[in-house]
Amino acid sequence: MRRSPLRSSYTVAEWGDGMLRTVTYRGGRVLSSSLPLTGPIEEQGYEVTQRLINLRNRRQVAGSLIVILPSHQVGFRWMERVLGRGTTTLTDAEAAQMMGLSANDVVVASQTYPEGILVAACRKAFLLSYLSPFLKAGLSVRKVVPSLMGLWACISDASGEPSTLMEIRSPTNGLIRVSIAVGSKGVPYRMHSFAFQKEESGTLVTELRRVLAEFQRMSGESVASLFLAGDQGVDEEVLRQIEQRLDLRVERLADRGWGLTIWENLLALIGEQVVRNGNILSFPLPEPEPSVVIRQTWERVTLWSALATFLGLILALIFNWQNRSVAAAVDQLNRDIAAKRQLLARLQKEIPTARLESLQRLAYEKGDPRHHPLDILYYLSKSLPKSVWITELSYLRGSQVVIRGTAVSHPGVTDAAHSLADLRLPGGSRLFAEVQTNYARTVTSGEKTQVEFQITAWLKERTPLIGGRMGLR
Numbered sequence: 001m002r003r004s005p006l007r008s009s010y011t012v013a014e015w016g017d018g019m020l021r022t023v024t025y026r027g028g029r030v031l032s033s034s035l036p037l038t039g040p041i042e043e044q045g046y047e048v049t050q051r052l053i054n055l056r057n058r059r060q061v062a063g064s065l066i067v068i069l070p071s072h073q074v075g076f077r078w079m080e081r082v083l084g085r086g087t088t089t090l091t092d093a094e095a096a097q098m099m100g101l102s103a104n105d106v107v108v109a110s111q112t113y114p115e116g117i118l119v120a121a122c123r124k125a126f127l128l129s130y131l132s133p134f135l136k137a138g139l140s141v142r143k144v145v146p147s148l149m150g151l152w153a154c155i156s157d158a159s160g161e162p163s164t165l166m167e168i169r170s171p172t173n174g175l176i177r178v179s180i181a182v183g184s185k186g187v188p189y190r191m192h193s194f195a196f197q198k199e200e201s202g203t204l205v206t207e208l209r210r211v212l213a214e215f216q217r218m219s220g221e222s223v224a225s226l227f228l229a230g231d232q233g234v235d236e237e238v239l240r241q242i243e244q245r246l247d248l249r250v251e252r253l254a255d256r257g258w259g260l261t262i263w264e265n266l267l268a269l270i271g272e273q274v275v276r277n278g279n280i281l282s283f284p285l286p287e288p289e290p291s292v293v294i295r296q297t298w299e300r301v302t303l304w305s306a307l308a309t310f311l312g313l314i315l316a317l318i319f320n321w322q323n324r325s326v327a328a329a330v331d332q333l334n335r336d337i338a339a340k341r342q343l344l345a346r347l348q349k350e351i352p353t354a355r356l357e358s359l360q361r362l363a364y365e366k367g368d369p370r371h372h373p374l375d376i377l378y379y380l381s382k383s384l385p386k387s388v389w390i391t392e393l394s395y396l397r398g399s400q401v402v403i404r405g406t407a408v409s410h411p412g413v414t415d416a417a418h419s420l421a422d423l424r425l426p427g428g429s430r431l432f433a434e435v436q437t438n439y440a441r442t443v444t445s446g447e448k449t450q451v452e453f454q455i456t457a458w459l460k461e462r463t464p465l466i467g468g469r470m471g472l473r
Contacts, residue, residue: 011061012271013134014068014147014263015048017170022055023267024062031060032264045133052137065139066274068267069283071148071167071179073126075101076191080116111149111281113187120146120281127283143274144283147229148179148191150270153277154253155227156186162221164212164248167229178204182215182223190215201238209246225249229266376401379431383419387412399459401432406443406450413440413453420457433460 011024015037024031035051037044055061106121127144134141148167155163162184169177175195181188192211196203212223226248228239243250253266274280373395380390380403387408394402403420407413414437421435438454 008064008275009062010064010066010142010271010275011139012066012068012267012274013052013061014070014267015044015130015133016070018044019263020048020051021261021263021267022061023264023271024060025271026062030268032260032268033060034261034264045129048133049136052133052139056137056139061139063140064142065134066143066145066271067131067134067141068150068270069122069127069130069144069146070169070177071146072169072177072193072195073122073130074146074148074193075121076148076188077119077121078116078189078191079119107283109281109283111279115187118188118281120149120283122146122283131285141285143280144285145270145274145280146283147266147270148181149188149281150273151227151229151253151266152181152183152188153273153280154269156183156188161225162215162219162223164208164223164226165229166208166226169230174198176204178207180208180211182211184219184221189218204238205241205245208242212246223248225251227251227253229253230262376431379423379425380420383423385412385415385419388416401457401459403455403457404453406452407440408450410440410442410451413437413451413455416453417455420455430460432457434458 009026011022013020013022015021018037020033020035020037022031022033033055037047039047052061101121105124107124107127108119108121110117110119131141131144148165151167152165155165162182165181165188167179174197176198177193177195179193180191182190190211192207194203194207216222224247226242226246228250229252239250242248253269274282373393376395377390377393380393384390388405389407390403390405392402392404394404396402405416407416417435417437420432421430423431425431435455435457438456440451440453443450443452
C-alpha cells in the first residue's frame with residue numbers, strides 16, 4: 001500500500017492481455033492489484049466479473065470507476081479548423097462519417113482544442129463486451145478513457161515542446177501492439193496504432209520514423225523526446241536504435257507511478273490525470289445491442305416467471321392447508337349436529353307423548369299475547385271509543401273476558417261492542433271470536449247521568465288457562 005497526494009476515492013481498471021489490473025485511491029492510500037485471467041479468451045469476461053465482485057466485497061474497489069480502454073482498439077482522427085474557423089462540436093453521425101465508419105457500428109467521442117477537434121471511435125460490440133464485466137459486477141462507471149489519451153495527459157504541458165508518446169502492449173498471440181501519439185502544446189496531432197511479431201522488432205523503428213516524418217511535414221517541428229509506456233516484449237537493443245537513429249531522448253513513464261508493476265504505475269498516472277482534468281476524452285456508455293436487450297429482458301422474464309411460480313406454489317400450499325382446516329371444522333360440526341339429533345331422538349322416546357304435548361301447549365300459551373291481561377287491556381284501550389271508560393276487566397276460564405264500565409250514552413255501548421268484535425291483532429286475525437252485551441242501564445247520580453254496561457267476549461282460540469281466573473281492577 002502506498003500513499004497519493006490526491007484525497008479522492010476512485011478506482012482505475014482495465015483488463016486484457018490475460019490480466020485484470022486495478023488501482024484504487026481511497027483517502028490518500030493506493031491499493032493496486034494485477035490478477036491473472038486463466039480461462040479461455042471467450043470466458044474471460046465472466047472471470048473478470050467474479051474477480052471484480054470479490055474485490056468489491058473486500059472493499060478494494062471504490063464506488064467511482066474509471067475504465068481504461070486499450071488504445072489499439074480505438075481509432076483517432078485529428079480535424080483542424082480552416083483559417084481559424086470551423087465547428088467546435090460534432091455529432092456522432094458526422095464524426096463517424098468523417099472517419100469513414102457507420103454510426104450504427106461505432107461509439108464516437110471527441111475532445112475540442114483551440115486548434116481543432118480530436119475524434120475517437122470504438123466498435124460498439126467491443127465496447128459493450130469490454131464494459132459488461134464492470135456493469136455486471138454492480139460498479140458505477142464514470143469515465144471510459146482510451147489509455148493513449150490518459151498517458152498523453154501525463155506528458156502534455158503548456159511549454160509547447162513537441163513530444164512523442166509510445167504505448168507498447170505485451171505480446172498477445174505472438175503480436176506486440178503499439179500506439180503512438182505525436183503533438184505539441186498539449187495537442188495530439190498525429191495518432192497511429194499497429195502490431196508486429198516479436199522477431200520483427202525493426203518494424204517499430206520504421207513505423208515510428210514514418211509518424212515523426214508526417215508530423216514534421218504537417219507542423220514544421222521536430223520531436224526531441226520520446227515517452228515510453230510499457231516496454232514488455234521489446235528488446236533493449238531496439239530501444240537503443242530508436243535513441244540513436246532517430247535522435248530521441250527516451251523517458252519511461254512507468255517510473256512516475258504509484259503501483260507495484262509497470263502497468264499499475266501507468267494506471268495510477270492515468271487515474272490522477274483523469275481526476276484532475278475533467279475534460280479528458282471519454283466514451284459515453286453505449287446503448288446495448290437489441291439482441292442483448294432481448295436476452296436481458298428474457299432473463300428477467302424467466303426470473304420473474306420462476307419467482308411467480310414459486311410464490312404460486314406457496315400460496316397453493318397455504319390455501320390447501322386452509323381448505324383442509326375448514327373441511328375438518330365442517331366435519332366436526334356435522335358430527336356435533338348428528339350427536340345432538342341422536343340425543344333429541346332419544347329424549348323424544350324417553351319423555352311420554354302426553355307430557356310433551358302439555359309442555360308444548362304451555363309454552364304456546366305463555367308466548368301468546370292474547371292470554372296476558374295487560375296485553376288485552378292494551379288492545380282494548382286502542383279500540384274502544386273515547387266516550388267509554390273501563391272500570392273492571394275479568395279474565396275467566398275458557399278464554400272468557402268480562403268487561404264492565406260506563407258510557408256517556410247507549411250508542412257508545414253499541415259502538416264499544418262493535419269495536420271489540422272488529423278488533424284485530426297485528427297479524428290480521430281477530431282477537432275475539434264472539435262478543436255479547438250483557439246489560440246496559442242508565443244510572444243518575446246527582447245531576448250526572450251515565451250508562452253502566454257489561455260486555456262478555458271470548459278469545460278466538462279457546463284454550464284452558466293454567467292458574468284459574470286473573471282479574472285486573
